[in-house]
Amino acid sequence: MKKDIKKIEIKSTLPDVADAKPAKNTKSGDGGDSKVDFKLVRKGSAPKLRDETQLVQYELGHVEGKLSLRITSNDKDGLFSSEAIPVSKITECLVKQAKGADFTSRVLHPAFTKKSSNNAGFLAAILRAEKVLIAVKDKLFLHELAIDAKTLEKHLSK
DSSP states (O other): OOOOOOOOOOOOOOOEEEEESSSOOOOOOOOOOTOEEEEEEEEEEEESSSSSTTTEEEEEEETTTTTEEEEEESSOOEEEEEEEHHHHHHHHTTSOTTTTTEGGGGGGGGGSSSSOOOOHHHHHHHHTTTTEEEETEEEEEEEEEEEGGGHHHHHHHH
């Protein structure tokens, strides 16, 4: 007696989150969220906050005429969303910080629409590499502004 076997097609409904767990994310093309028209200005990499031997890769570019930043990959563990974040949203998060006050990466969460828990920490690492933030002495996960937050777009455009 033969049994009929039906083939079932499964489509993933996972959110737009990249997982570069086994190795570097080697996705070809322009990286990041392919659903937006991202006009690349430059690429960069930044050491992660927890382990400076591992890097987070990112791109700066324009989306609909606005300077934006997106995380494109990381060297090892860590989910992140590859959405293009307008620099103006990052500025909104940073201008709320008092001059000379220290803060955690958590203040950067509102810049993202997708809520991977690593987004803010990876963005903080990028902003440190871009010399926007500096580390608080003896406090691995605390930051201080190194520039006037209102000049962020000009600073990143250099």
